[in-house]
Amino acid sequence: MLLKHTTSEIKERSALTVNPAKTCQPIGAMYASLGIHGCLPHSHGSQGCYAYHRSALTRHYKEPVMAATSAFTEGASVFGGQANLLQAIDNMFTVYNPDIIAVHTTCLSETIGDDIPQIVKKAEADGKIPEGKYVIHANTPSYVGSHVTGFSNMCKSMVDYFSESNGHKSKTINLIPGYVEPSDMEEIRRIASEMKLKTIMFPDTSGVLNGPMTGRFKMYPDGGVTIDQLKQTGSGMGTVAMGRLASMAAARALDNKCKVPCEIIDLPIGLHGTDAFIDTLRHIAGVNVPDSLTFERGQMVDIISDMHQYFYGKRVGLVGDPDQLLALTKFLVSLDMHPVYIVTGTPAGKKYEKALREVVKDVPGEVKISVPGDMYLFHQWIKQEPVDLLIGNSYVKYIAKDDDIPYVRYGFPILDRVGHSYFPTVGYKGGMRLLEKILDALLDRQDRDATDINMELVM
Amino acid sequence: MANAALKEEIFELDGMDPEKVKEEMLSAYPTKVARKRAKQIIVNKVEGEDVPIIQSNVRTVPGLIGQRGCCYAGCKGVVLGPTRDIVNITHGPIGCGFYSWLTRRNQTDATTTPDGHNFMTYCFSTDMQDEQIIFGGEKKLKQAIQEAYDNFHPKAIAVFATCPVGLIGDDVHSVCKEMKEKLGINIFGFSCEGYKGVSQSAGHHIANNQIFKHVIGNDDTVKDGDYKLNLLGEYNIGGDAFEIERIFKKCGITQVASFSGNSTIDAFANAHTADLNLIMCHRSINYVAEMMEKKYGLPWIKVNFIGAEATAKSLRKIAAYFDDPKLTEKVEAVIAEELPEVKKACAEVLPRTKGKRAMLFVGGSRAHHYQELFNELGMETLSAGYEFGHRDDYEGRKVLPGIKVDADSRNIEELKVEADPEKFKPRKSPEELEKLRSCGLEFAGYEGMMPEMKNGSLVIDDISQHETDTIVEAFKPDLFCAGIKEKYSIQKHGIPLKQLHSYDYGGPYAGFKGAVNFYKEIDRMVNSKIWGYLKAPWQTNPELAATYAWD
Known part of the structure; x- marks a missing residue:
C-alpha cells in the first residue's frame, strides 16, 4: 500500500494539511508570465522558490521553463531585497535580453515587505531598463490563496501595466482563458477564429510550453501574447473571461481601467460549458455560429x-x-x-x-x-x-x-x-x-x- | 628559462582553446559579474599536488539563472526526505512542502521493518496563512504536531522551517521540545529557512547537525553481525542503495544504518555502534561522519559505488579496513563473480560509446562519481562542475584549512563535538591505523574531482544558463548530464540530457548491476536515431519539382 496510514476514521484537523490539493501563488504567476511573448519571469525570493517552480512546470510540460531569481541570502532577508532585484534586472537584460521581465514576489519578500514598484523605479532611474523594455510585477504572497490566485494576480498585472484605451473601440474581443493548458488556449483561439472573430488572448502559453523540437533552443519561443496586443486589450469591444477564480480579476480590472465590458463564464469544459462560451462569443460579436462548430457539437452529443x-x-x-x-x-x-x-x-x-x-x-x-x-x-x-x-x-x-x-x-x-x-x-x-x-x-x-x-x- | 616558466601552457579541449571558450562565456556579463564568474570557471591544470583554486560555495549572482535550490531543499528534500518512518512537517506556506513531495525518487522498503511505517508518500504542512505571518505560527505548528500524532502515531516527527518562519521569529525548536515532552516521542526541528547559506549545501549541514544532536547515539544496542558499517550520503535514487545492500550482504558486510536512502530513524539512533563510516556523497554528509568520529571514535573513508571498478575498489577498501582474511577472500570472490558480467556488458556497448564526449553539471558529488562510468565507456568528460559543491569537493580535502569562512557559511551552526566520556571507543589503535595508512588506505580523505579530470577540461562551479548554452554551442557534446530544469533546453539543441538527480526515472546505476544499467542507458542515449529526426524532408530538400512526380 502506498498510502497505508490512511484510514476511514476521520479526525478533526484544523492545523495540519496532509497531501495538499493546491500549491503556492508564485508558480501560477510564473506560468502566466510565460504566456507573454519574450518574457522572462522573475522570482523575487530565495532561489529555492524558482528552482521548485521551474522543476514542477518542467516536469508537467516536459519543456524548458526559463525564469530567474533574486537569490536572497540571509543578508537580503534582513535588509530587504532591493540590491538583489536591481542586480538581477541588470543581469537579465544584459545577458538574456528579454522584452519584458515579469517579477512575482514570494512569501519571503512579502513578509519583508519589499516594494517592487519602488525598486523597479530605481532600476529605471539607474538606466538599468533598456529603452522599449518593460518590468512588470505582481504581488503573490504564498501564504494567501493558491497557485490559481498567483495566476490571477499576474493576469491582472498584465492589465494594470499595459491595457490602454485609445478612445476607439476596435472589433477585437479579449479572451482570458484561465489557468488552462497551452493546448486549451490554442483550442479556445481556434474556436474563436472558426467564428471569424478577431481576438487577443492573454496569457497565451501555446507555442511556449508545447513547442517543437527543432535542434535550436529558443530562450523565448514564438508563442505568447505580445506587449502590443496587451496594450490593445484596452480598446477591445469586450472581454470573455473564463473561470472566475483565475480570470475575473483581470477582466474586472480591464473594465474599470478602460471600460471594456466583460462576461465572466465558466471554463468551456464539457457540452454546456462550451455551448455557453460559443453563445457568449456569438452575442458579444453579433455573429452566426459556423456549421463547423455545430458539427463538432453534434459529434460530441453523438458520443454521449x-x-x-x-x-x-x-x-x-x-x-x-x-x-x-x-x-x-x-x-x-x-x-x-x-x-x-x-x-x-x-x-x-x-x-x-x-x-x-x-x-x-x-x-x-x-x-x-x-x-x-x-x-x-x-x-x-x-x-x-x-x-x-x-x-x-x-x-x-x-x-x-x-x-x-x-x-x-x-x-x-x-x-x-x-x-x-x-x-x-x-x-x-x-x-x-x-x-x-x-x-x-x-x-x-x-x-x-x-x-x-x-x-x-x-x- | 624564466620566460619558459612564465609561459602559460595552452591546453586543447576537443580541438578548441578552453580559455577562449571561457572568455566567450564571460564576455556577455557586466564587468563585476564577469570578474566573479571568472573565478568559478577554471581550465583544469593539475601538476602533482597542485590543483587550481576554484571559487565555490559562494552566492549565486541574482538574475543569472542557475541550477541551485535552497537550504530547505537540501535539508528536508535531500537528507531527511528518504527516511520513511519520520513524519516530516513543513512549517510554512504550502508550496515548499508540495514541491518536495515525492519528487526525489528515494525508494524505500518498509516491509523490512516490523512496524512497516512509511510516510514518504505523504506531504505534511502547516499551510501557513497570512494570519500566522502576522500573529505568529507557533500555535498552529503545535496543533499540527498534535494532529499528526493523533492521525498517524509515528515514532518521530520532524519540523522544517521555511523562509517566513525565520523572519516572523517562530521558535520551532521550543515548540518541538514542548511537544516532545507532551507526546513522549522524538520531535525535533530544523531551522532550514530557504534563504540560509548559498545553496542546498547549507541545508545538508543543518540536517546533519540536528540528526547528530537528536537521534544518533540514542540506542546503544549492539546488533549481531560482522563488519558493521554505515553508508553515508547514498539516497537510494532509483534503488541504488538496494544494489549496494545486495553487494554488502553477499560479502557478509553488515550495514547498520544508511544516511539516508532506505533508512529508518531507529537505524540512525543505532549508527554509532558500527565500526566504520563510508561516505558516498561527500558534500551532503561529511559533517555527520566527522562528528561521529570525534564523539564515538569510528573513522570514515570515502567510497564510490558508481562504476564497476570504483565499486570493486571501494569493497577492497572496506576489506582492508577490517583486515580479516575471511572478508578479503569473500570480497574478492564477489568481485570475481560479479565483474565478468559487467565487463561483458561494457564490451558490448564500448564500440558505440568510445570517443563520445560528455559534460556533467550536477550536485556535489555526482558530477565526479559519474565520470567513472564514462571512463569505463571510453567517453571523455569535457567539462564538469557542481551545483553546490565546495572547494574541497573540487580540489580535495587538503584545502580545508585554507578555506575562508564567509558570512553566508558562518551563519550555519558548527557543532562543538567532543569525545563521549562513555561511548567513545577508538575502533583501531594508532598503530593499526598507521599500518592501514601505510598500505594505502586513506582515512577522512577525499581527493576531489579536479585531480581526476584531464588538464584542459573546463571546470565550472554553479553554472548559469548562459554558460550552459555557450559550452553546448561550442562543443556540441554527445551527452549532457544535469537535472530536470536543464533537461529540455539542452535537448532542444538536439543533444540528449541524462538527469543525474532523478536518473530520468531509471536506475539503479550504483554497484555492479547498476553499472550495466548505465552502460545500456548511455548507449541508448548517445546512439539514438531520434536526434536525426529534427529536419523534415522539405527542410533538407526545399527545391520543388516543376511538375507533379507522376506526370
Missing part, C-alpha cells in the same frame, strides 16, 4: 448518446482547481454521472462552494465537498465509501492504485504522462477527448474484471 449507459450513475471523486472542478462537475452531471466527492485546496470562497452545490443538487445521496480541503480527507471519504472513477492530478495515482479505482489524469500537475499540453480538454473536441479518457478508464476496468464467460467484444 452512444455510450450513455457506461456513464449513467457512476460515482466520481474529483480533486483539482476550482474553475476546472466547477465546469467538470457540470459536465459529469450532464452525462448522468454522480460526482460525490469534490475537493480543491484553493480557498475559493463561500460563493464558489454554493455554486458547486447548486450543480450537484440533483445528484442522489450525499455529495461531500471540501473547499478548501486536502487529498488525505478526500482519500478518507473514499475509504468510507468507494467511487467508480477518480479524476485528478498525478498524486491521485496513489489513491487509485491503493484502492483499485479507475482513474483519469486531469489538472496540475501531471508528472507521469504526456498529452495535456498538446490535446485540449476545452471545447467540443476537448470534451470528446475527455469522454474518450473517461470511457477508456471505465471500460478497461470492465474488461479487466470480466470473466471468461461475460467478456464483451462489442461495447
